[in-house]
Structure formats: C-alpha cells, structure tokens
Amino acid sequence: MVLAELGQKIGAALQKMSKKTVVGEEEVKELLNEIARALLQADVNISIVKQLQTSIKTEVALTEEAVGMNKRKILQQAVFNAIRKILDPGVKPFVPRKNVPSVVMFVGLQGSGKTTSCTKYAAFFQRKGLKTALVCADTFRAGAYDQLKQNATKAKVRFYGSIVEADPVVIAREGVAELKKEKYDLIIVDTSGRHRQESALFDEMKQVQEAIQPNDIVFVMSATDGQGVHEQAAQFKAKVPVGSVIVTKLDCHAKGGGALSAVAATKSPIIFIGTGEHVEDFELFKPEAFVAKMLGMGDITSLVDTLKDANIDSDSELYKRFQEGQFTLRDMYEHLQNVTKLGSVGKIMEMIPGMAGMSGLAGDHGTAVLKSFIYMLDSMTSAELDDGKVKKLMTPSRMHRIARGSGRSIPEVQNLVVSYTKFEDVVKKIGKMNFKQMTADPGSLMSGRVGQQQAAQLAKALNPQMLKQLGGMGGLQGMMKQLSQMKQ
Numbered sequence: 001m002v003l004a005e006l007g008q009k010i011g012a013a014l015q016k017m018s019k020k021t022v023v024g025e026e027e028v029k030e031l032l033n034e035i036a037r038a039l040l041q042a043d044v045n046i047s048i049v050k051q052l053q054t055s056i057k058t059e060v061a062l063t064e065e066a067v068g069m070n071k072r073k074i075l076q077q078a079v080f081n082a083i084r085k086i087l088d089p090g091v092k093p094f095v096p097r098k099n100v101p102s103v104v105m106f107v108g109l110q111g112s113g114k115t116t117s118c119t120k121y122a123a124f125f126q127r128k129g130l131k132t133a134l135v136c137a138d139t140f141r142a143g144a145y146d147q148l149k150q151n152a153t154k155a156k157v158r159f160y161g162s163i164v165e166a167d168p169v170v171i172a173r174e175g176v177a178e179l180k181k182e183k184y185d186l187i188i189v190d191t192s193g194r195h196r197q198e199s200a201l202f203d204e205m206k207q208v209q210e211a212i213q214p215n216d217i218v219f220v221m222s223a224t225d226g227q228g229v230h231e232q233a234a235q236f237k238a239k240v241p242v243g244s245v246i247v248t249k250l251d252c253h254a255k256g257g258g259a260l261s262a263v264a265a266t267k268s269p270i271i272f273i274g275t276g277e278h279v280e281d282f283e284l285f286k287p288e289a290f291v292a293k294m295l296g297m298g299d300i301t302s303l304v305d306t307l308k309d310a311n312i313d314s315d316s317e318l319y320k321r322f323q324e325g326q327f328t329l330r331d332m333y334e335h336l337q338n339v340t341k342l343g344s345v346g347k348i349m350e351m352i353p354g355m356a357g358m359s360g361l362a363g364d365h366g367t368a369v370l371k372s373f374i375y376m377l378d379s380m381t382s383a384e385l386d387d388g389k390v391k392k393l394m395t396p397s398r399m400h401r402i403a404r405g406s407g408r409s410i411p412e413v414q415n416l417v418v419s420y421t422k423f424e425d426v427v428k429k430i431g432k433m434n435f436k437q438m439t440a441d442p443g444s445l446m447s448g449r450v451g452q453q454q455a456a457q458l459a460k461a462l463n464p465q466m467l468k469q470l471g472g473m474g475g476l477q478g479m480m481k482q483l484s485q486m487k488q
C-alpha cells in the first residue's frame with residue numbers, strides 16, 4: 001500500500017523512543033530527524049516536512065506545559081496529530097443529498113483516474129438512494145466517451161454524452177440542463193485530463209465551470225504521481241474553486257509523499273480514496289482512521305462503517321439471529337453475499353489491527369473461496385438451506401448432487417460443510433456474549449470497557465489457528481489495548 005513504508009519507518013522511530021529510559025531534548029530532536037528523513041524519502045515536499053516538525057514541537061511544548069503528561073505519550077499523539085493535520089484542512093466537504101439537485105464537476109491531470117473515480121462516486125451515491133447521472137464532457141481524449149459510457153452501463157447509472165458535438169462546454173451545459181429536467185439528484189460531469197502546459201485545456205475547464213456552476217469541484221490525483229503534483233494541484237486550485245479531493249491508486253506500491261503534499265496545496269478535504277480498478281474499490285476518507293492505519297494501528301472505525309454499508313451490522317435481521325446464536329446454511333449464504341459485496345477479504349483484514357497480512361484468507365484467493373461457497377449454496381434446495389441439522393443432512397449423494405450442480409468437487413462441498421460447522425460454533429459462542437454491545441458501540445471496544453473476561457470469551461470464539469495468528473491470548477489483549485489507545 002502507498003505510504004506503508006513511511007508509516008513503518010515513523011512507527012519504528014516512535015517505538016525506538018518508547019524504549020529509552022529518558023526522553024529529553026536530544027531524544028525528541030533525534031525522533032524529529034528520523035521522521036523528517038522518512039518523509040523526505042517518501043517524496044514529501046520539504047516545506048510540508050518543516051511544517052510538520054514545527055507543529056510536533058509546538059504541540060509537545062504546549063501539552064507538556066499544560067498537563068505535565070508523560071512525554072512519550074505526548075510525542076506519539078503529536079506525531080499522529082501533525083500527519084492528520086496535513087490531510088485534514090478542517091473544511092467540511094460538500095455532500096450530495098437526495099431530493100436536492102446538485103452538479104459535481106471532476107477535474108484532474110491526465111491518467112489520474114478521473115473517469116474511473118467519476119463512476120465510483122456515482123455508484124457510491126446511487127447505492128445511498130440518490131438518482132445519479134454521468135455526463136462525458138471530455139472531447140479531448142479519443143475513447144473517453146466509450147470508457148465512461150461503458151462504466152456507466154456497468155454501474156447502471158444514466159449516461160449523457162455526444163459523439164458529434166466537439167465543444168465540451170456545450171455538452172456539459174446541455175447535459176446538465178436535460179438531466180436537471182429529468183430530476184436527477186446528482187449530476188456528475190467528467191472533464192478532460194489536463195497538463196500544466198496546456199493552457200487551452202485550462203481555459204476550457206474554466207469555461208465548463210462557468211457554464212454549469214457546479215456545487216462542488218472534485219480534484220482527482222494519483223498517489224503514484226511524484227513531487228510535481230504539488231505544483232499542479234496549486235495551479236488547478238488557482239484556476240477553479242476546487243472543493244474536494246479524491247486520491248486514487250492507493251493500492252499501488254508508490255512512495256505517496258507527493259500526493260500527501262499536494263493535498264495540503266489544495267487546502268481541500270479528501271473525500272474518497274481509490275484502492276483499485278473496480279467500482280467497489282472506493283472508500284470514504286477519514287483522516288484519523290487513515291493515519292492510524294498508516295502507522296500500523298489498524299482502522300476499526302472504517303471497518304465498522306464498511307460493515308454497516310454492506311448491511312453487516314448489529315441492527316440487521318441476520319445479525320439479530322447471530323446474536324441469538326441461530327445459524328442455518330441460508331444465513332451463511334446471506335452473510336457471504338454481504339461479505340463479498342465488501343470487496344476483497346484481504347482488504348477487510350487490513351482494517352483489523354493485528355490482522356494485516358494474515359495469510360490464508362487474505363487476497364484474491366480468499367474472495368474466490370467465498371464465491372465458490374456461494375455457488376455451492378446456490379445449488380442447494382430450500383430445505384437444505386433452512387434446516388439447521390446440516391451434518392446429518394449432507395449425505396454423500398446430496399454432496400455429489402451439489403458438487404455437480406455448482407461445477408465444484410466433492411471435497412470442496414465437504415470443505416463448505418466443515419466451514420459452516422466452525423462458523424456455527426462461533427455464532428453459538430458469540431450468541432452467549434454481549435455481541436450487540438460490542439458491535440453497536442465500537443467505542444466499548446476502544447475505550448477498554450471490554451475487559452479481560454470478554455477478551456477470554458472472544459478467544460474461545462475464534463478458531464485456534466486464527467488466535468495463534470493474532471499472537472495468542474496476549475496478542476488479542478494487545479489488539480484490544482491498541483483499539484482503546486486509538487480512540488483516546
């Protein structure tokens with residue numbers, strides 16, 4: 001992941017400091033130098049590095065003066081806050097709403113992922129119930145029309161464009177007018193990708209903006225762009241009133257510091273991040289959660305949001321059944337469909353402190369296994385799905401029929417039954433725990449209100465291999481402690 005290396009270096013510097021018996025001026029200076037080195041190596045602009053050092057120093061001095069708290073804790077918090085501040089200009093972004101017609105214009109450098117992000121943005125708000133449409137006002141790049149049209153069709157979003165009109169200003173104006181008449185809540189206008197040298201394209205961008213008067217202008221930039229993007233972002237901002245930023249390609253192995261610096265140049269909030277080429281590879285951006293994840297502290301808040309988005313939360317009917325310890329194959333089927341909606345299993349694992357990089361389930365392999373489970377469940381009868389006595393029901397001849405019907409092998413069906421049985425066991429155990437409180441109020445986990453007894457209960461509910469990968473009972477308690485520190 002982008003910025004992972006930077007996060008690891010800063011995390012290591014903080015850890016090194018926490019092992020020292022005395023934390024005096026020298027130690028603070030050494031830490032700041034190490035952080036500065038890591039930032040510069042990651043391609044962060046020098047002025048941002050200086051700004052960050054100053055803000056850490058000021059916060060440490062002020063807090064120490066005010067509360068006389070443990071210096072290590074103050075430093076940790078100050079580093080966290082300083083990085084967060086770069087990514088969070090403290091401005092509230094524009095949020096499209098249902099029944100409030102709005103127009104959002106997308107701008108950015110060529111190849112930044114603008115067209116892809118437009119579709120992801122449209123699909124995101126369509127899922128939230130907004131009537132959404134896409135307008136292609138990119139007449140510069142051959143193929144832009146077809147690309148957006150195909151993306152829109154795939155995402156089942158209304159598309160407007162023209163293959164005969166060459167003036168993007170006319171297309172944008174007419175498209176927005178027509179879609180407004182059709183009572184769309186959210187009209188998204190994709191414009192041509194630009195380079196600094198192409199002043200004509202910059203003028204055209206300004207004309208489109210004046211013609212459609214958007215409620216928000218989203219600047220799309222790629223995390224793979226280097227230092228130069230800082231200056232370019234400032235130029236876009238100077239030409240049109242950029243209100244929000246989307247950073248794409250955070251899944252790539254890039255240094256990422258250029259993007260970090262450019263965000264500061266736009267002084268606009270990041271609203272989403274792109275984490276892959278597919279429409280679901282799109283996450284709402286939360287500075288605190290992002291920095292926590294970057295520094296290897298996990299990202300439980302995003303996980304809770306993601307789970308809610310996919311209907312995996314304690315208020316859903318399915319989870320009420322889980323809380324009661326009830327679990328049939330149909331429940332498993334519904335649950336797996338929700339889980340695969342979340343995207344790759346590896347990505348979900350990354351959000352859980354201590355689970356990042358867990359082998360076995362992570363990556364595309366895990367997703368493929370879950371999908372194969374869904375195909376096999378598809379081949380079952382209603383009676384099989386709804387009867388709780390699965391072990392008894394799954395005779396060799398039934399397994400043979402399910403394997404044939406789903407194009408899978410008998411060992412794969414057996415594996416599904418074994419997984420179901422393990423899962424059922426966990427649900428039964430969780431049913432006896434205060435699961436509702438834990439999921440409905442993640443704060444209870446974070447604030448440490450979930451005590452040792454609950455950690456022990458959770459340990460019992462996990463399968464032994466997973467518990468081992470988490471570092472046993474000690475690792476699990478550490479993970480909970482980490483969660484509690486994150487919230488403070």
Ligand SMILES: Nc1nc2c(ncn2[C@@H]2O[C@H](COP(=O)(O)OP(=O)(O)OP(=O)(O)O)[C@@H](O)[C@H]2O)c(=O)[nH]1
Nearest residue numbers: 110111112113114115116193248249274275276277
């Ligand atoms: N890995 C990864 N690839 C992405 C992401 N977003 C976009 N891409 C890819 O980046 C490439 C360029 O994306 P486009 O959406 O065509 O870029 P654009 O900015 O509209 O291009 P122009 O119209 O030429 O300015 C495509 O191959 C996309 O699939 C992302 O978050 N991660």
